Amino acid sequence: MTYQQVFPAISAIANYGNTTIPDLWNLSPFLTILLFAMMSLFLFYMIDRAGWKRAEKVEEGE
Incomplete structure (x- = not known):
């Protein structure tokens, strides 16, 4: 109804046409x-340091 x-x-704000970052x-x-590769590596490093693992992987290791 509010479309x-x-x-x-x-659309006026987000319409940049065919452009890239x-x-x-x-x-x-x-x-x-x-830049994006470094951000990805940092994210993977932080996930590893935080110890976020899937539940079945944690159970197998114990």
Whole structure:
């Protein structure tokens, strides 16, 4: 019921056309890949340090 009022406002904000993250942030594509790779590695490291494991894996190890 609110589609006619809400969608045009959201579409105007989010409609950048055919663009990529490096274009939006004015970065080199390789720097963007490096940034996301480093964030992923950091996330995996933090998950490992926190000890978040699946329940069946914890039961097998004990």
